[in-house]
Amino acid sequence: MLKSNPFPTAQGGYPAAARAETGGTAQTYLLRKLGWQGALWLALAIVSGWLLLNQGIPIAFKKPLLTVAIAATTGVVGLAIAQLGAVRFVVLGGRFDLFAGLAFGTLAVTNLGLGLLRPIAELSQLTPQVSMYTLLFGQAVAAVLFLVGLASARQVIPDGARRVFAWRRGVIVLVALVVGASVLLMVGDRLPNLLDPRTSDLLLDTTPCSRRSLARRYRC
C-alpha cells in the first residue's frame, strides 16, 4: 500500500496484482522496491559515471564570491540542523540526534570559518595547504560524530540527564575543534603537501577546469 508521506518508506516488495492495478512498468517496480534511497544512490551514481566518462565536462570553476555564498548557506543551514538535533535530543533522548546535531555543528563551524572568515579576515596563516588540512579535519570530526551517533543509536538518555550529557559532549567537541584548528594553523605548512607542486598554477587560473585540461596540465 502506498502511503502519502513526504518521504515514502519503501518496505517490502509490491505484489504483481498491485503492480497491474497501478499500471507500473518493470522499471518503476524496481524503483519502488529499491525505495527513494535506492533511487538517490542510482541517480548519483549515474551523474558520477557521466562525469568520469566525459572528460571535457567542467568539474570546477574559480568563483570566490560563489564559494562565500555556499559557505554562508551551508554554515547557516548546518547551525539550524545542529539546533534541531539538540532540541530533538532534549525532547526524545536519542543519542543519534545529539551526535548528528554535533556533526552538523562541526561542519557549519568549519564552513563558516574557512568560507567566510578566511576571505574577510585575510588571515595569512590560512594558506591553501592549511585551509585544506583544516577542512579535512572538520569533515573527519563530523564523520566520526555521525558514526558515533549511529553506533549508539538504540541508547536513550534518561530525561534528567540529557542537558548535562549534551553540554559535556558539546564542550568536548568544541575543545577538540579549537585545539585541532590551532595546531593546524601553527604546523599546517610543515605537514606533508596535499597538492601537487604544479597546482600553484591552477590557483592563479580563472578558466573552468575539466578532467581533460587538468590531465594535460599535469602531464607536461
Added chain:
Amino acid sequence: MLEALPGQALPLLILNGAVTLALLVAAIGYVDLSRRVEDPQLAWLAAALILFSFGQMHAFLFPPLPDWVSWSDGLKLVGYLVLLFSMVIRLSGEIAERASGEERLRLSRELHDGLAQHLALLNLKLRRAAGTGHSPEVRARNLEAAIRLVEAASLEARQAITALRTGRVSWAEFTRTLNAFAAEFADNHEVEVRLTAQGQIARIDAELQAEVLRLLQETFSNAIRHGAAHALDVEITAADGALEISVRDDGSGFDPHAALAGPGIGLKSIGERLERRAGTLRLVSAPGHGALVRGRLPVLSQPQRSAA
C-alpha cells in the same frame, strides 16, 4: 592512480578516502536506521548524508581548493538544501497542526458555551416539568422554558453550521440573520424588539456574526429574565473597522458593578468573549431606569486577531 586524479598528493587522497568511507558508512547506517525507526526527519538526514558522501567522493576529481567551486561543493550544497526543505516541511506541518488545534479548541468552546449549556438547562427544565411534586402552573412554566431552550439550541446549531460552512458572510446576510433572530425572540417571549443597522462592512467573519448573536441572546435574556423588560432597542453600527452593538431595554435596571461582581456568569462570559476578539463591553444602568449594554467588536482578520 595519481595520473587519474591529477593535482592531488598521496596524503590528500588518503585523508579524503578515509572521510569518504566514514561518510558512506554513516549514510548507509542512517538509511537503515530511518527505515527501522520510520522517522521522516531521519529519512531526510539519510538523504543528505548520501549526497554528502557522493560530494566527498567527487573531491577525488578536484581538490578542495579555496575560491574554487566544484561538483563536490554542489552536491553538498544540495544535501544542505534537502535538509532546509525538510525543516520547512516540518515547520509547515506544525503550523497546520497548530491551526487545526486552535480550530478544535474554538469548536469545543462554542459547543461548551452554547449547545452544552442549553442542553443542561433543558434537562433541568424537563425534569421539573415531568416531576410530580410541582403544581401544574410550575410544570407548564418549565415546559414553556424548555421549548424556548430548544429554539435557542436550534438557533445555536444553525449558527454553528453557517460558521463552519461559509466562513464569511455579506453585510446583507448578516443583518438578515440578526433581524430573523430579533423577530424570533420577540415572538417567543412576547416582547417588542426593534433593530436598526447603520453603515456597512463588505464581508463579516461568520465567527464574528456568532459572537454578535450570542451577545444579543445573552443581553435579551437578561433584560426579560431579570429586568422584566417589554421593549428592546438594538442598534448595530459599522464604522472605523468595528461593529458597535447597543441594546437598550425598558426593564427594571441593575447595578452594573454588583452584576459583574455577582455569581452570574452571563455578562462576564460576554465580556471575556469580546476581550478575546480585542473588543470592549460597557454597561450603563441603574435600578428603575432600564439598561444599556454597549459592545464594540473590531472586524479583524485571523492574523490580526492572533496578534491582538
